[in-house]
Amino acid sequence: MPRGECQGQGWWHGRFRGCGYRLTIGREAILDVLSKAPGHLSAEDIYIKIHPGHPNVGLTTVYRTLDVLSSLGMVSKLDFGDGRARYELAEGPKGAHHHHHLVCTDCNKVIDYTDFIDEEVELLRETEKGLGKKYNFKITNHVIQFYGLCDKCIHKK
Amino acid sequence: MPRGECQGQGWWHGRFRGCGYRLTIGREAILDVLSKAPGHLSAEDIYIKIHPGHPNVGLTTVYRTLDVLSSLGMVSKLDFGDGRARYELAEGPKGAHHHHHLVCTDCNKVIDYTDFIDEEVELLRETEKGLGKKYNFKITNHVIQFYGLCDKCIHKK
DNA sequence: TCACTATCGAAAATGGTTTCCAATTTCAAA
DNA sequence: TTTGAAATTGGAAACCATTTTCGATAGTGA
Known part of the structure; x- marks a missing residue:
């Protein structure tokens, strides 16, 4: 690379x-x-x-x-x-389609969610700025994912 | 499993x-x-x-x-x-040592940070609740990671 | 004690990803 | 054009973390 x-x-x-x-x-x-x-x-x-x-x-x-x-x-x-x-x-943190992920640890289904994105992105931007300065990082990306069991897998057995 | x-x-x-x-x-x-x-x-x-x-x-x-x-x-x-x-x-989202990660994509160095954690956790909790309800997920975990270049790797050619 | 599981370690298999290499393509300068 | 260095290619082989298989062992409840 x-x-x-x-x-x-x-x-x-x-x-x-x-x-x-x-x-x-x-x-x-x-x-x-x-x-x-x-x-x-x-x-x-x-x-x-x-x-x-x-x-x-x-x-x-x-x-x-x-x-x-x-x-x-x-x-x-x-x-x-x-x-x-x-x-x-x-698409960049401010892109129209920016989303985060909700992942089922059982069936690996992935849901893209955009709810709360605005609040998250705002907080993230601040955090990014603060962290970048404090730790001398040039931050280029972030990952936010929630893991859990989806509708089907909760009940499945 | x-x-x-x-x-x-x-x-x-x-x-x-x-x-x-x-x-x-x-x-x-x-x-x-x-x-x-x-x-x-x-x-x-x-x-x-x-x-x-x-x-x-x-x-x-x-x-x-x-x-x-x-x-x-x-x-x-x-x-x-x-x-x-x-x-x-x-240690659970409210545990004393809860932290998120800052990862250098070049040398793979990982920094645990706890700065901003409080704000993040609060937002996360709400998000988790909202998402869980909306998508019928039983959320058990989350991952927040920032990726970028660390101090050394920025300058390393 | 007697089944019935859970658990074990070693070895083999798995499978996504990377590396190797020789051939091909691209592009800017001549 | 021509040319040559650098970028790019595909296929096969290598890599390597993780899983699976398998036969054996140990806990547990009856």
Whole structure:
């Protein structure tokens, strides 16, 4: 994961070139899938979705690209505890679709919630600022997840 | 992970028995290590710490026990994104040592912070309540983590 | 004592992710 | 154009934390 730094603004194509990366067919295809499918795709999900139209894009490339996208801050890598990373397009803490996650520890169902987001984000922003200063961290991302049992799994046995 | 349900109160010994589990030497040793060492131990860390005094407790057992402890809510399973789970004794959202995490995505250094915890916890409690009701979730845990670059890694090229 | 489980450790298997490598593509400078 | 260095690629093999399997042992209640 070289050339990590480069959190500029701008988007997609320009962003890539500006950081010395090339926006190739494969990468575009991956971004395309991510922007169309509703969140939480695993590397394999993406690979499978891409394969019909781009049979020559390998799983390795998907992983590599997700890594790059992630280091550019364009994609968020999520972990719901099932041993398989998920990815979703990042939209910044103030983006219209910003959400947090509610994860069932039994069936691994994931609910995106946006309720309370405003309050959370506000608090988070302050916290981020304070922590960044105190610990000399350059904070780029946050994860808020609630774990528990979903409707079905509470009653299931 | 059988017999999942059993989030009673009480602690340790009584808690085990009450749920049909046995509190064996190995399990006690694991709880002991967790309660003494400062948080964030991986399964292997625990295995290594235990081994001198309990050479007959295998890594498998450590994993199994952590699983049980986790399902009993006595231990929190953490993920810092380095592909290796960490565990720490759970203390409940209101526990004296409750903290959240600040993770460097470059060197994987983890800082426990307690600043802002009060505000966070308060908001969290409300959110938890609201979400639980709205989505019919029985929320048992939450994760709040900030990711970024630590002091050293910002400047390290 | 007698079943009936829970539990055990070691070894093997699993499976997501990374690494390796040789071939290909891209792009800017000549 | 041509050219060469750097970026990128796919496939196979490696990696490695975690799980599963399996046969054996130990607790527990009757």
